[in-house]
Amino acid sequence: MKHILTPDKTASPGNDHDHPSSLEEPLRQPRDRRRTVLGWMVGIAAGAFAVSFAVPAAVLKALMLDKPGIAIGDVLTYVDTTTGGQPGQPFKASDLPIGGSAQLFPMGKADNQDSLVLVVRIAAGDGVGGLVAYSAICTHLGCAVNEKLNRDNLILCPCHGSVYDPVDHAAVRRGPSDRALPGIPIADGPNGSVIANGLFDGPIGPQ
Amino acid sequence: MRKTHPTEQSAADAAPISCTSTCPRKAGWLEERLQLSAFQEKYGHKAFPVHSTFFLGETAAISFLILVVTGIYLGLIYTPSISEISVAGQRLPEAFASVQLIESIPAANLIRNVHHWAAHVMIAAILLHAFRVFFTGTYRKPRELTWLLGVLLLGMTLAAGFVGYALPWDAFAVTATGIGFGLARSIPVVGHVLGDLFFGGAFPSLGSLPRLYTIHVVVIPLSILGVMSLHLLLVLKQKHSMPGYAKKLAEPGKVLGISLWPNHALLAGQLLFLVLGGLSLLAAFVPVHPLAAYGPPTPETPAVKPDWYLLWIFGFLKLIPAGVGMTLGPVTIGPEFLGGVLFPASVIGAMTLVPWLDRTNRRVLRRFEYLEPPPQAPLRLALGVGALAFVAMLLFASYYDQIGLTLGQIWLLVLSLPVVVAAAIFSWSWVTRQRRGSVARFDPTSDA
Numbered sequence: 292m293k294h295i296l297t298p299d300k301t302a303s304p305g306n307d308h309d310h311p312s313s314l315e316e317p318l319r320q321p322r323d324r325r326r327t328v329l330g331w332m333v334g335i336a337a338g339a340f341a342v343s344f345a346v347p348a349a350v351l352k353a354l355m356l357d358k359p360g361i362a363i364g365d366v367l368t369y370v371d372t373t374t375g376g377q378p379g380q381p382f383k384a385s386d387l388p389i390g391g392s393a394q395l396f397p398m399g400k401a402d403n404q405d406s407l408v409l410v411v412r413i414a415a416g417d418g419v420g421g422l423v424a425y426s427a428i429c430t431h432l433g434c435a436v437n438e439k440l441n442r443d444n445l446i447l448c449p450c451h452g453s454v455y456d457p458v459d460h461a462a463v464r465r466g467p468s469d470r471a472l473p474g475i476p477i478a479d480g481p482n483g484s485v486i487a488n489g490l491f492d493g494p495i496g497p498q
Numbered sequence: 499m500r501k502t503h504p505t506e507q508s509a510a511d512a513a514p515i516s517c518t519s520t521c522p523r524k525a526g527w528l529e530e531r532l533q534l535s536a537f538q539e540k541y542g543h544k545a546f547p548v549h550s551t552f553f554l555g556e557t558a559a560i561s562f563l564i565l566v567v568t569g570i571y572l573g574l575i576y577t578p579s580i581s582e583i584s585v586a587g588q589r590l591p592e593a594f595a596s597v598q599l600i601e602s603i604p605a606a607n608l609i610r611n612v613h614h615w616a617a618h619v620m621i622a623a624i625l626l627h628a629f630r631v632f633f634t635g636t637y638r639k640p641r642e643l644t645w646l647l648g649v650l651l652l653g654m655t656l657a658a659g660f661v662g663y664a665l666p667w668d669a670f671a672v673t674a675t676g677i678g679f680g681l682a683r684s685i686p687v688v689g690h691v692l693g694d695l696f697f698g699g700a701f702p703s704l705g706s707l708p709r710l711y712t713i714h715v716v717v718i719p720l721s722i723l724g725v726m727s728l729h730l731l732l733v734l735k736q737k738h739s740m741p742g743y744a745k746k747l748a749e750p751g752k753v754l755g756i757s758l759w760p761n762h763a764l765l766a767g768q769l770l771f772l773v774l775g776g777l778s779l780l781a782a783f784v785p786v787h788p789l790a791a792y793g794p795p796t797p798e799t800p801a802v803k804p805d806w807y808l809l810w811i812f813g814f815l816k817l818i819p820a821g822v823g824m825t826l827g828p829v830t831i832g833p834e835f836l837g838g839v840l841f842p843a844s845v846i847g848a849m850t851l852v853p854w855l856d857r858t859n860r861r862v863l864r865r866f867e868y869l870e871p872p873p874q875a876p877l878r879l880a881l882g883v884g885a886l887a888f889v890a891m892l893l894f895a896s897y898y899d900q901i902g903l904t905l906g907q908i909w910l911l912v913l914s915l916p917v918v919v920a921a922a923i924f925s926w927s928w929v930t931r932q933r934r935g936s937v938a939r940f941d942p943t944s945d946a
Contacts, residue, residue, distance in 0.1 A: 348695060349691070349695075351695060351709075352699070352705070353698035353699045353703055353704065353705015353706070353708070353709060354703065354704035354705050355699050355700070355703045355704065355705065356702070356703050356704055370797045370798070371796070371797075371798070394797060394798065396797070401797070404702075404797060407797050427797075431680075431833065431834060432676070432677045432680035432681065432815075432834055432838075433676050433677070433679070433680045434673060434676070434677065434799040435797055435798055435799040436799075437798075437799075438798060448799075449799055449800070449801040449802075450673070450677060450799060450801075450802065451812070451815045451816045452816050452899050453820075463820045463821070464820070465819075465820055465905070466818050466819040466820035466821070466822065466833060466905075467815055467816065467817075467818035467819070467820070467822075467833040467834070467837060468820065468833070469820060469821055469822065469823050469832060469833050496680070497680040497683060497684060497832075497834060498683075498830075498832075
């Protein structure tokens with residue numbers, strides 16, 4: 292047994308097909324309009340209910356790590372032993388041969404991946420002469436670029452193969468990245484070390 | 499009225515004495531209360547067609563079940579926190595240390611490996627299931643909604659797999675999840691809000707793991723459970739599609755198959771044990787993603803590639819040449835959005851629309867109840883195999899620089915090979931169809 296409410300039956304009980312339409316119309320209209328309005332109200336209520344979830348979703352805060360960024364005067368230190376230094380020990384400009392490169396953190400700020408710096412010696416020189424420094428975070432999707440330059444003396448990101456030219460302000464040589472690595476000014480620090488002499492000249496990582 | 503009706507009284511008293519062999523069996527305790535036989539009467543006799551490819555969806559469902567059970571076990575040990583703690587003199591993220599603990603317990607390590615393998619098997623089973631449905635054209639009327647829900651299930655399972663990458667918090671996890679965060683943020687206008695919502699603020703933060711963990715263990719599994727139930731209800735309601743031979747054997751409008759209870763249930767039970775046995779063997783002898791392979795997170799990025807089921811997106815991301823993208827006022831469309839969000843979304847979107855793109859679904863008014871032999875639909879076969887060849891080329895493309903190809907060469911291969919394959923398949927099946935004529939053509943629609 293199925294009970295189906297057809298609009299015809301509910302709209303005008305006892306409606307007979309013999310009725311002329313002129314008599315039918317005044318009977319049907321007020322009920323139809325009430326149903327339409329009710330339908331709209333239910334729809335609006337359901338929509339408002341759904342939208343109300345956006346408020347708690349938008350205020351879903353999370354604990355953030357306290358990550359101080361690089362500051363002028365920060366001494367740059369080795370990240371690991373790959374290039375001959377000790378982790379946390381100040382980097383010496385004289386440690387790098389031409390074509391050599393190293394990943395460095397500002398001293399005491401190794402928690403913040405965004406302050407990772409890549410220095411490359413592109414020419415001979417005393418102190419920071421012949422050195423260039425860039426953000427080591429790929430602007431494509433935020434991987435750290437390789438510490439060592441590739442065969443063509445270019446900076447390579449291991450994730451999706453973006454290539455940057457250290458001699459040309461880390462300009463993109465091959466995609467998918469579309470933005471150069473931000474540069475950072477460096478200066479000679481005490482005892483042959485190297486310090487940050489400014490901030491990154493662009494946003495770090497993907498935007 | 500204290501006394502009951504005398505007639506009823508006497509009948510009840512007389513029954514045990516007069517009844518001998520013809521007496522109906524006394525109903526069991528549960529039967530008395532729940533009338534299970536009525537349930538069995540209604541659903542137990544439902545006919546389920548039998549075919550070797552009809553177990554793929556079930557394999558996926560069984561893998562899901564195994565994932566839930568093993569996942570609950572792992573959740574009892576795992577700690578979703580990236581705070582560093584001292585373990586045997588080493589500073590390690592808490593999550594990493596807890597997975598190390600799981601690995602150090604042999605039984606728990608086996609369960610972790612089963613969990614990992616079950617994810618691969620579930621995704622593979624869903625894909626094969628989708629191929630079967632696609633190439634035999636059974637996504638057509640009346641099963642369009644079932645196909646739609648199936649694509650949704652595939653998407654959610656891929657998402658669950660990706661979110662699961664993050665949990666061990668090793669060097670691989672941080673890199674892979676960081677890339678996901680970058681992709682989410684690359685979505686124009688709403689990207690930053692979505693990234694913060696799903697990854698717990700700028701990744702990596704202390705909020706990242708609790709949020710990803712909740713998504714992995716509650717949000718996605720519950721969604722999969724709901725959609726999967728709906729998917730199965732539709733199969734029950736609309737009846738399973740049948741192999742072609744059923745058309746000759748069964749009357750029109752009837753389903754040829756074995757009954758749901760107990761015959762089909764027995765087969766499903768066997769499949770459960772087969773899958774579980776296979777997964778246990780894999781887990782015992784083929785290690786997946788041991789923590790030591792990547793170690794705890796470091797400032798350097800390991801050269802990571804996602805698992806095969808996401809590798810096609812990775813391959814496409816690598817193919818995007820420098821300088822692609824545009825800015826329209828506040829909206830910036832970068833290469834990450836094109837390759838990592840828009841491209842996979844279009845692939846999934848195209849899959850979703852398959853039942854509506856198929857012209858035969860609009861032309862034929864009857865219901866498609868039988869599997870169509872794939873070569874009978876040359877265009878569908880060619881497009882399907884061509885799409886598979888395209889995905890295969892994207893997997894190949896993820897290694898292009900290691901093989902020594904240039905970007906131009908790999909683009910040429912990725913674009914040309916699928917077209918060649920599709921053209922070859924199309925002409926082959928077209929010629930075969932012409933040669934056999936209309937006599938051998940099988941009509942997959944129901945006569946009823």
